[in-house]
Amino acid sequence: MAIRTRMSGNEATAYAIRQINPDVMPAFPITPSTEIPQYVSNMVANGEVDTEFIPVESEHSSMSAAIGASAAGARTLTATSSAGLAFMWEVVYVAASSRLPIVMAVVNRGLTGPLNINAEHSDSMGARDSGWIQIYGENNQEAYDNMLQAFRIAEHESVHLPVMICQDGFITSHAVENISLLEDEPVKQFVGEYEPEHYMLKDQEPMAVGPYAVSNYCMEAKKAQAEAMIRAKDAILQVAKEFEAISGRSYGLFEEYQMEDALYAIVAIGSVCGTAKDAIDRLRAGGMKVGLIKVRVFRPFPGEELAEALRKVKAIAIMDRCESYSAQGGPLGAELTAAMYRAGLDAKTVNIVYGLSGRDVRVEDIEQVYADLREMAEEGKTFAQYPYLGLRER
Amino acid sequence: MAALTEIRWHGRGGQGAKTAALLLADVAFNTGKHVQGFPEYGPERMGAPITAYDRISDNEIRVHSNIYEPDYVAVVDDTLLHSVDVTKGLKPEGGILINTEKPKEEILPLLKGYSGKVYVLNARKVCMETMGNYFPNTPMLAAMVKISKVMEEETFLKEMEASLAHKFEKKPEVLAGNMAALKQALTEVQ
Numbered sequence: 134m135a136i137r138t139r140m141s142g143n144e145a146t147a148y149a150i151r152q153i154n155p156d157v158m159p160a161f162p163i164t165p166s167t168e169i170p171q172y173v174s175n176m177v178a179n180g181e182v183d184t185e186f187i188p189v190e191s192e193h194s195s196m197s198a199a200i201g202a203s204a205a206g207a208r209t210l211t212a213t214s215s216a217g218l219a220f221m222w223e224v225v226y227v228a229a230s231s232r233l234p235i236v237m238a239v240v241n242r243g244l245t246g247p248l249n250i251n252a253e254h255s256d257s258m259g260a261r262d263s264g265w266i267q268i269y270g271e272n273n274q275e276a277y278d279n280m281l282q283a284f285r286i287a288e289h290e291s292v293h294l295p296v297m298i299c300q301d302g303f304i305t306s307h308a309v310e311n312i313s314l315l316e317d318e319p320v321k322q323f324v325g326e327y328e329p330e331h332y333m334l335k336d337q338e339p340m341a342v343g344p345y346a347v348s349n350y351c352m353e354a355k356k357a358q359a360e361a362m363i364r365a366k367d368a369i370l371q372v373a374k375e376f377e378a379i380s381g382r383s384y385g386l387f388e389e390y391q392m393e394d395a396l397y398a399i400v401a402i403g404s405v406c407g408t409a410k411d412a413i414d415r416l417r418a419g420g421m422k423v424g425l426i427k428v429r430v431f432r433p434f435p436g437e438e439l440a441e442a443l444r445k446v447k448a449i450a451i452m453d454r455c456e457s458y459s460a461q462g463g464p465l466g467a468e469l470t471a472a473m474y475r476a477g478l479d480a481k482t483v484n485i486v487y488g489l490s491g492r493d494v495r496v497e498d499i500e501q502v503y504a505d506l507r508e509m510a511e512e513g514k515t516f517a518q519y520p521y522l523g524l525r526e527r
Numbered sequence: 528m529a530a531l532t533e534i535r536w537h538g539r540g541g542q543g544a545k546t547a548a549l550l551l552a553d554v555a556f557n558t559g560k561h562v563q564g565f566p567e568y569g570p571e572r573m574g575a576p577i578t579a580y581d582r583i584s585d586n587e588i589r590v591h592s593n594i595y596e597p598d599y600v601a602v603v604d605d606t607l608l609h610s611v612d613v614t615k616g617l618k619p620e621g622g623i624l625i626n627t628e629k630p631k632e633e634i635l636p637l638l639k640g641y642s643g644k645v646y647v648l649n650a651r652k653v654c655m656e657t658m659g660n661y662f663p664n665t666p667m668l669a670a671m672v673k674i675s676k677v678m679e680e681e682t683f684l685k686e687m688e689a690s691l692a693h694k695f696e697k698k699p700e701v702l703a704g705n706m707a708a709l710k711q712a713l714t715e716v717q
Contacts (some may be wrong), residue, residue: 137558139553139556139562248569249567262556272589272591301591302566303565303566303567303568304591305591306565307565307566308564308565309549309552309553309562309563309564309565310561310563310564310588311556311561311587312590314614334696404591405591407589407590407591408589408590408591408592409588410588420668480679486550493592493593494592495592495593495595496590496592
């Protein structure tokens with residue numbers, strides 16, 4: 134029986150962690166993810182989990198402790214945001230290259246500066262080339278569901294990579310909304326016991342983790358890591374299928390909303406997609422054929438699959454909640470247009486930067502984006518290739 | 528009861544406007560509604576103006592934006608009337624609820640000609656008479672339920688009793704005062 138209740142995205146994440154009952158959780162608090170270690174500490178104190186909670190002195194230490202624990206053979210998890218993730222930087226790469234199945238709840242917040250605490254994807258997007266799998270959620274339900282699937286993906290025999298489960302700071306982390314939770318037992322069955330094949334505390338198999346690799350071998354190690362990232366696509370889909378069997382909720386690499394006959398589409402990530410769905414329903418009521426692709430998995434990037442889903446669309450707005458200072462747009466824009474080019478697509482595109490530092494996006498803003506796409510496709514109107522949505526004029 | 532009711536809360540950091548918004552979402556959920564309760568943070572500190580929001584709906588809520596045209600507004604601190612445009616976008620069919628010790632006539636000129644209903648509640652008086660401590664969000668929550676009619680008053684009180692009993696599990700002595708504050712606010716809001 135599903136448990137119908139209401140809670141915030143952070144609480145939902147902590148609820149999932151309780152059900153997963155990981156072995157070790159090192160963490161250092163940072164807004165807006167602070168509540169996650171706070172809830173878990175309470176659970177530890179109340180004896181609701183067997184987790185060893187390690188209060189560390191910094192995020193560099195939390196990721197280092199996570200690497201040590203995971204290498205030793207423990208199912209390990211942490212949580213962070215923004216500058217916390219930035220402070221982990223060096224060791225974030227070590228976790229991935231050591232092929233450690235660590236899970237990290239990332240409550241997305243912009244990197245400083247100007248100093249701000251609100252939602253933006255610059256923290257996790259900055260780590261997009263670190264070798265971690267990245268899965269993004271639209272709301273508290275998806276934050277919960279994605280967290281439950283995370284260890285199955287990370288520990289999958291063909292993957293062995295760390296996973297970030299991302300949600301939008303405050304917008305979903307601090308919003309209390311309806312949610313459907315699973316009971317403890319089916320979650321326990323689904324997540325399963327962690328039985329690593331190789332780990333440092335295995336006395337029959339002495340090993341080193343993270344040693345120096347000479348140039349003769351280093352490139353092969355990186356290639357093996359890259360291959361694992363490619364294989365992760367199938368693993369993510371397989372785990373999603375099994376999750377659907379226990380939850381009734383289906384997940385893919387991305388979600389298509391009203392894409393079947395869509396002429397104009399938005400491709401975006403995270404909570405803005407809910408707002409876009411409301412805009413689509415309004416515009417469709419007036420006969421405008423509009424659709425949305427919500428990217429759930431950004432790493433591995435489902436380039437071919439996205440291009441296929443966009444094949445019949447005339448104009449596309451690719452929306453980045455992140456400025457990459459590349460002088461030509463954001464990360465989703467860069468990667469998706471590259472994938473479209475390889476697939477031979479020539480739909481018109483515009484790469485929109487929106488929602489930086491929590492700048493609010495309204496249904497009306499999204500309606501305007503679709504109106505612009507229509508003008509671009511039908512009337513040949515040209516727009517700046519890299520506009521900002523909702524920028525103040527003064 | 529409307530299919531969708533949207534409420535905006537104005538308060539100062541530390542007064543519990545966010546808690547009131549989240550509590551309202553909580554009790555509305557218990558009546559079978561889809562809910563969304565969320566804060567909007569500026570520079571977070573005691574005394575700074577803060578905003579919080581509620582959506583209470585018969586249907587699934589997917590939108591994740593702030594509320595610009597609320598049905599109702601609650602102002603937890605009347606000093607905000609001088610610095611925050613509290614009636615901005617407020618629907619004339621709706622209403623505004625203000626916590627103040629002043630008579631309604633003194634408040635009306637500060638509302639920029641808002642044509643909808645104006646309600647006042649002396650939450651300080653209610654708090655001091657029932658709890659002996661100033662937690663304005665408790666009576667304001669009850670008054671908001673009354674004016675917005677998002678649920679029956681009886682249901683509200685029943686749900687709040689359960690919710691507060693849970694929240695104050697370790698301080699059961701404060702339950703009676705909180706319940707008395709809610710009931711008194713329901714009768715004293717004008």
